[in-house]
Amino acid sequence: MNWHQDILAASNRIAAHVIRTPVITMKGFGLISPVEMKLEHMQHTGSFKARGAFNTLLSQDIPTAGLVAASGGNHGAAVAYAAQQLGHNARIYVPEMAGPAKIGLIRDIGADLHVVPGAYANALDLAKQYEHDTGAMQIHAYDAPATVAGQGSCVVEWENQGLEADTVLIAVGGGGLIGGAMAWFDGRRRVVAVEPETSCALNAALAAGDPVDVDVSGVAANALGARRIGDICFDLAQSSGVTSITVTDTAITAAQTAMWREMRQLVEPAGATALAALMSGAYRPAPGEKVAVLVCGGNIAPDPFS
Numbered sequence: 387m388n389w390h391q392d393i394l395a396a397s398n399r400i401a402a403h404v405i406r407t408p409v410i411t412m413k414g415f416g417l418i419s420p421v422e423m424k425l426e427h428m429q430h431t432g433s434f435k436a437r438g439a440f441n442t443l444l445s446q447d448i449p450t451a452g453l454v455a456a457s458g459g460n461h462g463a464a465v466a467y468a469a470q471q472l473g474h475n476a477r478i479y480v481p482e483m484a485g486p487a488k489i490g491l492i493r494d495i496g497a498d499l500h501v502v503p504g505a506y507a508n509a510l511d512l513a514k515q516y517e518h519d520t521g522a523m524q525i526h527a528y529d530a531p532a533t534v535a536g537q538g539s540c541v542v543e544w545e546n547q548g549l550e551a552d553t554v555l556i557a558v559g560g561g562g563l564i565g566g567a568m569a570w571f572d573g574r575r576r577v578v579a580v581e582p583e584t585s586c587a588l589n590a591a592l593a594a595g596d597p598v599d600v601d602v603s604g605v606a607a608n609a610l611g612a613r614r615i616g617d618i619c620f621d622l623a624q625s626s627g628v629t630s631i632t633v634t635d636t637a638i639t640a641a642q643t644a645m646w647r648e649m650r651q652l653v654e655p656a657g658a659t660a661l662a663a664l665m666s667g668a669y670r671p672a673p674g675e676k677v678a679v680l681v682c683g684g685n686i687a688p689d690p691f692s
Contacts, residue, residue: 387531389569393538400440400539403471405429407540409547414648415641415665421677422551424544427657427684431491433609434540434563434682435464435527441536442525443468451522452476456513458506458559458608459488460683461527466497477516479509484608485687505602507613528562529616538566540680551678555580555669557659558588560612561619563682568622578629580663582606582638587615588623589630596620605635609656609683629669633659637666645681652690657683 407428413420430436439461443453452475455465462478469476477498480489483505492499502509506527517524526533540563541554553576556564568577579588584604591597597620602611615623623630635655642658644665645651660679663669671677 389535389538390572392531392535393542393566393570396441396445396532396535397539397542399444400437400536403440403444403468404436406543409544409549412649415644415661417664419671419677421664421679422549423679423681424540425651425681426540427651427653427681431460431463431467432683432685433460433464434537435460436467437539438533438536438562439464439468439525441539442530442532443472443474445532446523448474449521449523451520453525454513454516454522455479455525455527456506456510457484457527458611459484459492460609460685462497463488463491463495463685465525466492466495469497470495477522479513481505481509483611487687487689487692488608488685490689490692491685505613506611528560528565528612529618531618533562534565534569534618536566537563538570541567541570549678551676552576553578553671553675554678554680555660555663556680557581557610557656557682559585559610559656561588561616563680564628565616565619565622568626568628573626576629577626578631578663578669579623580660580669581630581632582610582659583632583634585611586632587612588619589632591615591620592623592630605638606655606659608687609654610659631663631668633662633666633668637662637668641665651681652684652686653681654683654686657681
């Protein structure tokens with residue numbers, strides 16, 4: 387497929403439905419050089435996921451049975467929101483580990499919400515069964531071309547806002563966001579994949595030479611807790627030679643705290659994971675290397691204003 391063409395089309399298609407999120411250059415965080423950040427946690431429903439959801443809904447015919455999605459929380463909220471905005475019914479399956487803030491967000495949007503025991507994989511099994519039984523259209527959280535193209539619109543927008551970085555650090559769950567970034571940049575910028583040590587599906591797949599199942603736990607598991615990396619992301623990662631690193635939960639929570647103390651930005655652990663790689667030294671830029679961080683999600687738990 388022509389990723390550049392598809393991502394550009396997605397960017398144009400969804401422009402009227404998503405927020406052009408801010409970009410800021412920050413000095414601080416104990417770092418020597420300033421860091422450029424795209425604040426995608428300020429997107430509709432608190433994460434970049436709205437981009438892929440809108441692109442899917444606007445580029446395909448929706449069956450009368452409506453939509454179904456499985457999610458660790460952010461994808462479900464995005465699908466629910468896009469469906470509500472465009473007049474479609476949506477059933478969302480989320481695991482209990484999604485947490486009360488994300489579950490409450492989906493419920494408030496008005497989707498047909500089903501909370502299930504276990505992890506994301508358990509919710510996905512039920513979503514697949516509902517798709518089979520009803521003919522509803524499944525919107526995969528990360529391993530579908532329309533999803534990846536929609537997420538890629540984030541970095542198209544960033545470049546249009548003047549992105550100067552040589553290297554962009556992006557947190558990875560199932561690989562939709564970083565897949566879109568790798569496909570759009572196509573080697574023009576270095577992409578660094580950052581994962582928690584306890585939820586590292588891409589890192590494990592690259593080490594094994596194929597996608598493999600991993601155990602999932604830790605502070606960012608409800609957003610970055612894919613049990614297996616998506617095939618689309620894995621193929622793009624292999625072809626692009628992505629740099630893959632992991633960070634500790636301690637580093638993630640330190641970055642999350644720093645985002646609040648130094649920027650007054652409330653982000654969830656997943657949203658702080660890419661910054662954690664810089665603050666902890668897991669990624670050390672070369673002298674003169676310009677580095678940017680994509681802040682991907684802001685649905686913290688518990689909701690401080692609930």
